[in-house]
Amino acid sequence: MTGTNAPPLAPEHVVAVDVGGSGARLVAVPAHGPVADDTLALTGRPVRITAAGSDAADVVAELVADLAGRWPGVRIAAAALSVTGLPSLVADPGALHDVLHAAGARATAVAADALAAHLGALGGRPGAVAAVGTGAIVLATDLRRRWHRADGWGHLLGDLGSGSWIGAHGLRAAVATHDGRPGPASPTLLAAGIERFGPVEGWPAALYGRADRAHVLASFTPAVADAAHAGDQVAQGILHDAGTHLAETLAAALRPGIPPLAAVTGGVLQIGDAVRTPLVARLSALRPDVRLLPAEGSPLDGALRLARSLVDDRGGALVEPYEPWVTVRGTARPSAPPTPDTGARREGDPRA
Incomplete structure (x- = not known):
């Protein structure tokens, strides 16, 4: 882990943590x-997904222990987590709250990375946000x-247009070649795959047994982007399809009652127009009423x-607590009881 030099500490801090596949x-x-004169920053390892689920609580525990070790006496007024896989792969979100409260936080929020991406990309406004990194969820x-x-089902079932999806399709194209x-x-993709993973015959052993397989697949995305920028038509087609899939997922998520406002965030967008142009074109065709914002x-x-x-001063969270997307401890506003995520609220739902 790495950190900045220790600045002088203010009496109390708020802490934010983003735990992802990269x-x-x-x-x-x-x-x-x-904020500018008194900011602390640390980095940590990617989350691992095993048969037992996500080890996000361990990642957070390592980071807050590092924080306490580097800056003894830091006081945490409140802390919020952005956690990949929260709706599906984190068995007990309460364990994440426990880690933060054990570090001294008085109030805590644990949010899915999709919600944190939403709050960051749209600045707290309602709408739809596609978070596209190792995985993809809207x-x-x-x-x-x-x-x-919509989506966010992991690299085996979904995550269409994500880094793991692009990397996997690049490797499939290499195997076909x-x-x-x-x-x-x-x-080009075959040569890049051999350079990255060795002879093709060894790729199954190099990939299938990895707990961080999605991250490893996504690590091949830069090679696909480089090939596309160099004129490789197969790589260009993969990126075009990625943008198209992301647009279709955005359109699927924008149900009635949600303003037609959207944004896309995440590392895949750094590829540039090869992904963004088909995304904008497909979204415009499907939902011409949607404003796509930076x-x-x-x-x-x-x-x-x-x-x-x-x-x-309001003493409550920015969003209404609702499992599995966000839970809050230590505020006057309690979390809603556990409710399965079935998508948009239906007609007749008393909370709708």
Whole structure:
């Protein structure tokens, strides 16, 4: 783990943590007053997914222990987590709250990374946000009563257009080229795959047994992007399809009752127009009423916004607590009882 040099400490801080498939980040800023002169920052390892589920609680525990070790005496007024896989792979979100309270936090929020991405990208406004990194998920919500998820089902079942999806399709194209199957070939992707993973015959052993398989697949995405930028038509087709899938997932999530406002955030968008152009074109065709805005901030920014809301004058979270998307401890506003995520609220739902 790495961190900044220790600045002078303000009396109390709010802490935000973003735990993802490519790594973890923590920032702590003064609970009140200017931020720039008194910010703490740490980085940590990626989350691991095993048969027991996510080890996100261990990642957070490592980061807060590092924080306490580097800056003894830091006081945490409130903390918020952005956690990948929260709706599906984190067996007990309460364990994440426990880690933060054990570190001294008085109020805590644990949010799915999709919600943190939403709060960061749209700045706390209702609408839909696609969070596209190692995985891909769209959350459309009014931040109070209406919630709908599309995709985010992991690299085996979904995550269409994500880093793991692009990397996997790049490797499949490389294997097809290796086999000499009919259709467009990509010697460029085959050569890049061999350089990254060794001989093709060893790829199953190199990939199938990995607990961080999605992260490893996503690590091949830069090679696909490089090949596309160099004119490789197979790679260009993969990126075009990625953008198209993301647009279709956004359109699927924007149900009635949610404003037609959208943003896309995450590392895949750094590829540029090869993904963005087909995304915009397909979304415009499916939903011409939707305004697609540039993302204002990152999931970490969203988690920090959520943490700050726990100590503001309103005394409550920025969003209405609703499992599995967000739970809150230590505020006057209690979490809603556990409710399975069935998508948009239906007609007749008393909470709709």
